[in-house]
Amino acid sequence: MQYAMLIHEKPGYVEALTEDEQKAVFAEYVALAQDPRARGSAQLQPIETATTVRVQDGQTLTTDGPYADTKEAFGGYYVFEADNLDEAIELATRIPAARLGGAIEVRPLVER
Amino acid sequence: MLASLVGFLGDFDLAEEAAQEAFAVAAERWPRDGVPANPGAWLTVTARNRAIDRIRRERTLATKVRQLEVPEAKMDELDDIVIEDERLELVFTCCHPALALEAQVALTLRALGGLTTEEIARAFLVSEETMKRRLSRAKAKIKATGIPFAVPAEHQLPDRLDAALAVVYLIYNEGYSGRIDLAGEAIRLGRVLAVLMPDEPEVLGLLALMLIHHARRKARFSGDELVLLEDQDRSLWDAEEIGAGRTALERALALRGRGPYVLQAAIASLQAEERIDWNEVAALYGRLAQITHSPVVELNRAVAVAQAGSTEHALEIVDGLDLDDYQYLHSTRGELLRRLGRTVEARAAYEHALEFASSEPERRFLARRIAEL
Numbered sequence: 001m002q003y004a005m006l007i008h009e010k011p012g013y014v015e016a017l018t019e020d021e022q023k024a025v026f027a028e029y030v031a032l033a034q035d036p037r038a039r040g041s042a043q044l045q046p047i048e049t050a051t052t053v054r055v056q057d058g059q060t061l062t063t064d065g066p067y068a069d070t071k072e073a074f075g076g077y078y079v080f081e082a083d084n085l086d087e088a089i090e091l092a093t094r095i096p097a098a099r100l101g102g103a104i105e106v107r108p109l110v111e112r
Numbered sequence: 113m114l115a116s117l118v119g120f121l122g123d124f125d126l127a128e129e130a131a132q133e134a135f136a137v138a139a140e141r142w143p144r145d146g147v148p149a150n151p152g153a154w155l156t157v158t159a160r161n162r163a164i165d166r167i168r169r170e171r172t173l174a175t176k177v178r179q180l181e182v183p184e185a186k187m188d189e190l191d192d193i194v195i196e197d198e199r200l201e202l203v204f205t206c207c208h209p210a211l212a213l214e215a216q217v218a219l220t221l222r223a224l225g226g227l228t229t230e231e232i233a234r235a236f237l238v239s240e241e242t243m244k245r246r247l248s249r250a251k252a253k254i255k256a257t258g259i260p261f262a263v264p265a266e267h268q269l270p271d272r273l274d275a276a277l278a279v280v281y282l283i284y285n286e287g288y289s290g291r292i293d294l295a296g297e298a299i300r301l302g303r304v305l306a307v308l309m310p311d312e313p314e315v316l317g318l319l320a321l322m323l324i325h326h327a328r329r330k331a332r333f334s335g336d337e338l339v340l341l342e343d344q345d346r347s348l349w350d351a352e353e354i355g356a357g358r359t360a361l362e363r364a365l366a367l368r369g370r371g372p373y374v375l376q377a378a379i380a381s382l383q384a385e386e387r388i389d390w391n392e393v394a395a396l397y398g399r400l401a402q403i404t405h406s407p408v409v410e411l412n413r414a415v416a417v418a419q420a421g422s423t424e425h426a427l428e429i430v431d432g433l434d435l436d437d438y439q440y441l442h443s444t445r446g447e448l449l450r451r452l453g454r455t456v457e458a459r460a461a462y463e464h465a466l467e468f469a470s471s472e473p474e475r476r477f478l479a480r481r482i483a484e485l
Binding site: 001082083084085086088089090106108 | 257258259260
């Protein structure tokens with residue numbers, strides 16, 4: 001089964017680390033992306049770059065800022081192939097944002 | 113039987129339907145042909161075969177059955193078949209923290225306790241329709257998210273065991289507040305867990321805790337009135353159940369268990385003694401508070417300190433707690449102030465507690481205390 005890991009970060013959590021710690025965290029993200037079970041991953045630019053788009057009655061409404069008005073910001077995702085939810089949860093615990101004030105939402109993908 | 117079917121079929125609904133069909137077949141055949149030598153195995157094999165038939169009919173075999181190549185068991189080979197006990201896997205599936213707690217409780221009672229949906233609905237004061245929806249949502253999530261039918265890996269086990277024990281204790285406490293016999297059901301589940309995990313001290317600790325509390329249930333009320341521990345008629349206590357609880361507790365202690373359930377069981381055991389060693393009780397609450405960081409545990413420690421004779425010190429502990437919305441903080445303060453002869457303050461504290469009291473017996477109890485001042 002494939003699971004999406006939606007990474008919700010505490011804003012500024014990387015900047016709060018020392019330079020060495022930042023390097024170590026970055027290496028962890030890269031290692032996860034290179035795990036043989038990884039099927040895809042992406043890191044988003046910071047929240048300040050977000051633009052939200054809606055179409056109402058044929059009119060495009062474009063606004064500055066992210067869609068979700070939450071303390072944590074959606075910062076990126078992985079997709080992993082895992083046997084079951086326990087394996088997926090174990091992978092999620094290894095994503096640094098999870099232990100640095102953020103949270104990972106684990107969602108299975110629709111199988112086609 | 114259900115556990116083994118869920119394990120075999122990988123599907124709760126299918127397993128339940130197959131089990132029901134097997135019971136129906138048994139009801140028809142056993143009176144006519146006699147009860148088979150191994151009724152449990154007969155039922156399981158019949159249910160499996162029925163389920164396989166059904167799946168074949170529905171032509172969704174490939175997705176639904178994990179072990180297609182398993183040959184169908186024949187009825188005359190029954191005595192050689194060992195039905196694998198897969199109840200432990202079922203426990204961890206039902207008590208998976210990815211499910212809502214209320215769903216974990218309902219699933220556990222349904223799948224392990226064998227209660228009907230209607231019984232569970234009645235126990236939790238919701239409509240049968242609501243409970244049915246709650247159960248099917250949980251089953252759908254198990255299927256859609258791939259919650260495994262498995263005992264968790266070593267490194268996940270401690271957390272997951274805590275979750276499973278919390279579900280059983282929650283069921284017990286629902287029963288303790290006077291509804292259907294959920295307390296008895298929780299104890300039965302606790303016994304099953306103790307058989308399945310004989311070397312986990314916290315499992316034994318929880319079982320011991322439930323048994324010792326349950327043994328005092330008849331003395332806890334006089335008619336509809338609450339009776340405090342010190343005023344309880346001990347001849348109403350179930351000595352055999354206390355004994356069974358202490359046996360479980362001793363085993364947990366021998367396994368070097370010092371977790372929260374073991375500590376609470378040890379406290380309950382001390383409180384069931386003829387002469388209660390309140391200093392020891394207070395010390396155990398102190399250790400429990402260190403693990404749980406719970407102000408409610410600190411409040412209990414204060415009560416033990418007062419019973420050991422240091423009312424002033426107990427009041428100091430109580431006044432240092434951040435528990436303003438908690439009824440028992442105020443009733444305890446009332447009692448301590450009464451003992452210190454500070455009647456006016458005692459009355460105010462009792463009245464404060466009365467504002468929070470949720471059950472009728474508790475309200476009457478507090479009103480009596482105020483009247484006695």
